[in-house]
Amino acid sequence: MAKLAAVLVDLITSATNKTFTYSIPNTMKDQAVYGCKVQIPFGPRTLTGYIVPEKPEPREEVRPISAILTNSLFTREAWELARFVADKYLCHLVEALYLVLPPGINRGLSVDRRVRYVDLLLAEQEAQNLASQLANRAPAQVRILFTLLQQRPLTRQHLLKQAPAAASSLQALIDRGAVTTWIETEPLLMESKPVETIKEQPPLLTEDQSRALQPVLKALSSYRHERFLLHGVTGSGKTEVYLQVLAAALRQGRGGIVLVPEIALTPQMRERFVRRFGSKVAVLHSGLRDRERYNEWLRIEQGQARIVLGARSAIYAPLKSIGVIVLDEEHETAYKQEESPRYHAREVALWRASKQGAVVILGSATPAVDTYYRAQKGDYRLLTLPRRIAHRPLPQVKIVDMRAELLAGNRSIFSRLLQVELKKTLVAGRQAILFLNRRGYSTFVLCRRCGLVAKCPHCDLALTLHKVGRRLICHYCGYNEPQYHTCPDCGSNHHIRDFGCGTQRVVAEANRLWPQARILRLDADTSARVGATDKIITSFSRGEADILVGTQMVTKGLDIARVTLVGIISADLTLNLPDPYAAERTFQLLEQVAGRTGRGEVPGQAVLQTYTPDHFSIKAAKQHNYQAFYQQELERRRRYLYPPFTRIILVRALAAAEKTAASILNQLLALLPTEEATRIEGPAPCPFLKVGDKFRWQLIIKGANLKKIKNQLAAALPQVAAASQRVGARVTVDIDPLFYL
Numbered sequence: 152m153a154k155l156a157a158v159l160v161d162l163i164t165s166a167t168n169k170t171f172t173y174s175i176p177n178t179m180k181d182q183a184v185y186g187c188k189v190q191i192p193f194g195p196r197t198l199t200g201y202i203v204p205e206k207p208e209p210r211e212e213v214r215p216i217s218a219i220l221t222n223s224l225f226t227r228e229a230w231e232l233a234r235f236v237a238d239k240y241l242c243h244l245v246e247a248l249y250l251v252l253p254p255g256i257n258r259g260l261s262v263d264r265r266v267r268y269v270d271l272l273l274a275e276q277e278a279q280n281l282a283s284q285l286a287n288r289a290p291a292q293v294r295i296l297f298t299l300l301q302q303r304p305l306t307r308q309h310l311l312k313q314a315p316a317a318a319s320s321l322q323a324l325i326d327r328g329a330v331t332t333w334i335e336t337e338p339l340l341m342e343s344k345p346v347e348t349i350k351e352q353p354p355l356l357t358e359d360q361s362r363a364l365q366p367v368l369k370a371l372s373s374y375r376h377e378r379f380l381l382h383g384v385t386g387s388g389k390t391e392v393y394l395q396v397l398a399a400a401l402r403q404g405r406g407g408i409v410l411v412p413e414i415a416l417t418p419q420m421r422e423r424f425v426r427r428f429g430s431k432v433a434v435l436h437s438g439l440r441d442r443e444r445y446n447e448w449l450r451i452e453q454g455q456a457r458i459v460l461g462a463r464s465a466i467y468a469p470l471k472s473i474g475v476i477v478l479d480e481e482h483e484t485a486y487k488q489e490e491s492p493r494y495h496a497r498e499v500a501l502w503r504a505s506k507q508g509a510v511v512i513l514g515s516a517t518p519a520v521d522t523y524y525r526a527q528k529g530d531y532r533l534l535t536l537p538r539r540i541a542h543r544p545l546p547q548v549k550i551v552d553m554r555a556e557l558l559a560g561n562r563s564i565f566s567r568l569l570q571v572e573l574k575k576t577l578v579a580g581r582q583a584i585l586f587l588n589r590r591g592y593s594t595f596v597l598c599r600r601c602g603l604v605a606k607c608p609h610c611d612l613a614l615t616l617h618k619v620g621r622r623l624i625c626h627y628c629g630y631n632e633p634q635y636h637t638c639p640d641c642g643s644n645h646h647i648r649d650f651g652c653g654t655q656r657v658v659a660e661a662n663r664l665w666p667q668a669r670i671l672r673l674d675a676d677t678s679a680r681v682g683a684t685d686k687i688i689t690s691f692s693r694g695e696a697d698i699l700v701g702t703q704m705v706t707k708g709l710d711i712a713r714v715t716l717v718g719i720i721s722a723d724l725t726l727n728l729p730d731p732y733a734a735e736r737t738f739q740l741l742e743q744v745a746g747r748t749g750r751g752e753v754p755g756q757a758v759l760q761t762y763t764p765d766h767f768s769i770k771a772a773k774q775h776n777y778q779a780f781y782q783q784e785l786e787r788r789r790r791y792l793y794p795p796f797t798r799i800i801l802v803r804a805l806a807a808a809e810k811t812a813a814s815i816l817n818q819l820l821a822l823l824p825t826e827e828a829t830r831i832e833g834p835a836p837c838p839f840l841k842v843g844d845k846f847r848w849q850l851i852i853k854g855a856n857l858k859k860i861k862n863q864l865a866a867a868l869p870q871v872a873a874a875s876q877r878v879g880a881r882v883t884v885d886i887d888p889l890f891y892l
């Protein structure tokens with residue numbers, strides 16, 4: 152009996168979200184191993200797929216694999232990783248597999264020089280005989296045989312050109328068992344980087360750093376999987392701790408993965424890693440072209456690079472022996488992918504590390520509330536770095552109440568204090584960062600006299616003004632009320648405004664006030680081109696500009712000694728997003744952006760402008776008091792039943808007509824049994840009802856344990872998939888969502 156193989160078809164449909172059994176023709180039996188990309192007959196079609204390390208189900212009738220297209224592309228561990236992601240996030244298996252494949256493969260990119268060779272299987276005399284048999288019937292096959300008799304083996308391309316013959320003639324000879332064909336892979340490795348001889352020596356660790364390092368090294372040296380939360384204020388030397396753990400992993404013959412939220416934003420970090428580890432570092436970032444990315448991937452796969460530095464997707468790097476995985480700024484939402492598969496790199500890191508007996512370090516000055524909660528429960532071991540290196544003070548944060556500015560007649564977006572401090576900074580020849588988190592969404596409604604923000608009574612979230620219908624709507628649960636022009640709190644009827652100002656306006660205003668200042672802007676618009684971010688950051692860090700204006704891109708990673716002032720134009724923008732994580736994101740942003748200043752000899756300060764100076768996120772940021780923030784936020788989460796006190800699954804339907812989206816979710820809902828312990832909210836319109844011509848509705852599933860309902864959801868989804876496909880609709884599932892907009 153022919154050998155069987157389990158094949159995963161390269162097609163994202165619910166009908167193909169499983170493996171199929173194929174037979175392996177004898178001619179392929181040596182090459183057909185798991186990991187190979189293959190060509191297969193599928194119904195009336197010819198498709199591609201991957202042989203996977205699963206037991207093929209024996210069946211009555213199996214069709215043979217038609218061709219092997221590549222060598223093995225993934226390991227068993229990679230396949231298990233893909234399975235884990237597919238199971239955890241309810242995505243298609245093939246989508247999850249793409250994550251671990253060599254970059255570009257699924258888009259048909261030829262990433263290595265795959266040369267197909269052809270040789271005779273028959274002895275020369277037999278080949279001569281066959282040629283004379285075929286002489287009249289199949290001249291092309293005869294030409295192939297004679298060409299091979301003269302010179303063998305030949306590359307397929309060369310052979311068909313020399314013969315000349317069509318591919319079908321070659322296939323006929325293969326089917327006869329007269330010739331054989333195989334692939335040899337010649338990786339297109341670019342010239343490797345020169346091996347540096349001088350590597351930077353690590354500094355002597357501070358006492359705090361040594362104390363944090365010890366338990367990590369201990370777990371590492373005993374090959375024990377252990378999880379650490381490294382809670383260290385900005386500039387406390389967390390990165391140095393990572394570097395030393397990595398060095399220890401290298402000494403063991405293992406390697407490590409270091410994730411950063413957005414590698415383009417951290418050229419300084421990149422340099423630091425390369426200075427320390429030279430060509431052992433592979434950097435995976437979005438600025439790489441496909442082939443460069445593949446090149447780095449290959450250096451990792453072949454063991455030349457054992458330290459991987461990269462953004463979210465670097466968690467899938469083909470590093471064989473992992474000693475440590477680091478998530479720097481672990482609270483960053485960039486670790487969660489916003490499209491399918493909607494995985495969180497932290498969860499993937501924990502899974503991989505547990506399989507490898509590796510340590511995980513989650514590092515942050517402002518850990519996610521979920522993470523800190525898990526540390527409190529003992530899931531993570533908490534390590535702290537409470538002080539900055541060299542006892543540099545944390546920046547002094549001054550809060551400006553913008554209501555008072557308005558009362559005093561200052562209508563500028565810059566408070567008087569910020570104007571004074573900016574001027575001082577410019578005169579002293581130092582640098583400033585101005586931060587405004589305006590990504591072009593939601594305005595909110597605010598009373599400029601008393602600071603009241605319209606909020607949903609059920610969710611404690613800001614309501615958004617909808618001009619059509621003139622209503623204030625909760626983007627989370629659908630609650631709504633008529634728009635008002637008289638403040639329900641203070642009764643003022645001429646202070647209600649919706650707030651709106653972006654980074655460009657900040658630049659224009661700054662230009663007007665300080666015509667001499669050199670200003671750079673860093674936001675999604677200015678960094679659209681590959682490499683642009685790098686250029687702006689490098690230019691600013693060299694002192695080629697006085698002021699850097701930007702969105703949250705300026706809050707991450709920058710370590711520039713000459714920056715002594717940070718201006719936060721409006722802390723209210725993130726605070727009032729209709730999102731259960733708004734308070735957490737605000738605190739984190741404020742703390743991070745303030746942390747960009749005073750990293751050199753000169754102490755830094757931050758000026759924080761807000762209409763709600765009494766909010767706990769803002770007060771805690773002023774005092775750099777994570778604990779105060781955490782306690783209050785945790786209470787709020789407990790009260791409104793948000794994570795970590797509940798798990799959430801967000802199911803959405805997208806359709807061209809609003810009622811289609813709603814009806815699909817109602818169909819789905821009917822398939823889900825009601826349970827005491829789980830609450831299902833909706834169907835309700837998504838906060839952004841219409842995006843890209845699609846109407847979006849959603850279901851929110853909440854409960855302490857969602858295992859059972861998740862399985863039921865997985866079973867129900869294919870049933871509604873067919874119906875939604877007919878009407879051009881789509882259903883998405885987000886497990887543990889971080890984005891509600």
Ligand code: ADP
Binds near residue numbers: 384
């Ligand atoms: P974090 O990652 O917590 O922001 P870093 O590791 O970047 O902190 O350290 C902040 C600064 O202090 C960096 O410029 C770094 O080179 C320096 N530094 C870190 N550890 C030490 C040390 N043990 N001795 C001297 N300088 C250090």
Ligand code: ZN
Binds near residue numbers: 598601646
């Ligand atoms: Zn008011």
Ligand code: ZN
Binds near residue numbers: 607610612626
């Ligand atoms: Zn609500």
